[in-house]
Amino acid sequence: MKDLRCPLCRQPLQLNPQGLACENRHQFDRAKEGYFNLLPVQNKHSREPGDAKEQLQARRQFLQAGFFDPLKQRITSLIPQQTQTLLDIGCGEGYFTHSFANALPDAQVYGVDIAKAGVRLAAKSAADKNRNVFAVASSFDLPFADQSLDVVTRIYAPSKDAELWRVIKPNGLLVIVAPAENHLLGLRQQIYAEVRPHGAPVTPAGFGLVAQERLTLGVEIKEKALCRALLSMTPFAWRLAAALRVQIEDEGLVDQLDFGIYTYQRLDHL
Ligand SMILES: C[S@@+](CC[C@H](N)C(=O)[O-])C[C@H]1O[C@@H](n2cnc3c(N)ncnc32)[C@H](O)[C@@H]1O
Numbered sequence: 091m092k093d094l095r096c097p098l099c100r101q102p103l104q105l106n107p108q109g110l111a112c113e114n115r116h117q118f119d120r121a122k123e124g125y126f127n128l129l130p131v132q133n134k135h136s137r138e139p140g141d142a143k144e145q146l147q148a149r150r151q152f153l154q155a156g157f158f159d160p161l162k163q164r165i166t167s168l169i170p171q172q173t174q175t176l177l178d179i180g181c182g183e184g185y186f187t188h189s190f191a192n193a194l195p196d197a198q199v200y201g202v203d204i205a206k207a208g209v210r211l212a213a214k215s216a217a218d219k220n221r222n223v224f225a226v227a228s229s230f231d232l233p234f235a236d237q238s239l240d241v242v243t244r245i246y247a248p249s250k251d252a253e254l255w256r257v258i259k260p261n262g263l264l265v266i267v268a269p270a271e272n273h274l275l276g277l278r279q280q281i282y283a284e285v286r287p288h289g290a291p292v293t294p295a296g297f298g299l300v301a302q303e304r305l306t307l308g309v310e311i312k313e314k315a316l317c318r319a320l321l322s323m324t325p326f327a328w329r330l331a332a333a334l335r336v337q338i339e340d341e342g343l344v345d346q347l348d349f350g351i352y353t354y355q356r357l358d359h360l
Pocket residue numbers: 139140141149179180181182183185186202203204205208227228229230245246247248
């Protein structure tokens with residue numbers, strides 16, 4: 091855990107029997123599930139920041155049904171085998187993070203999310219809690235030393251370019267996954283009179299694009315509970331008219347999941 095730094099004074103954090111501490115005696119206890127809370131109260135802008143429990147549960151249900159498995163396999167295969175340190179930003183319940191940790195048995199794999207409920211679930215199911223470490227932290231103020239990480243992944247989560255650049259090693263990689271043009275197009279057509287296509291993300295400052303690919307998957311959801319889960323985890327779905335929502339839940343949904351996977355390399359200059 092040598093890559094972690096104190097969120098208060100920015101000195102390195104060392105593991106002790108209770109948790110983590112810096113030389114200025116800022117102590118961060120380890121929760122019983124194995125995670126650390128590295129989000130200073132002053133950086134917490136609401137009582138329960140990040141995704142709400144309902145969104146988390148819905149996403150969990152949808153992930154567990156296997157709809158994202160091809161995406162998980164594809165991203166995992168893009169991570170270089172020689173990776174020693176990886177951070178998954180906005181890790182949620184750790185669905186992708188655990189896959190990276192399994193594929194890199196010698197690496198230190200971190201996951202951070204601002205929502206404690208997700209981090210708690212992620213930490214609970216980590217096989218090796220010292221090698222796969224989860225923390226409550228904000229992607230806008232990462233509790234990591236400068237140039238400490240070989241790879242950072244950001245799957246549907248926000249971040250700040252300068253922070254990504256600061257924590258990634260020279261020539262290290264940043265993998266961003268974002269919705270591509272036809273992601274849930276059918277659903278969006280039922281909501282918006284004119285559907286605006288999702289564009290490619292802007293290349294973060296201080297990085298160069300090295301590879302990009304699309305992964306498009308057809309989905310057919312018949313079970314009511316899974317339709318409901320998809321609608322609750324999809325940010326724009328609250329705009330659906332109530333009658334239409336009921337109809338989708340009753341009749342099922344046939345649509346596409348469409349992802350853009352972008353790999354960037356850190357440049358020397360921000
Ligand atoms: C759509 S979810 C994606 C979760 C996970 N990457 C996945 O694909 O299953 C977005 C996640 O970003 C987290 N998040 C939002 N703002 C954040 C921030 N400032 N710092 C860290 N995580 C944040 C949310 O709590 C949520 O878990």
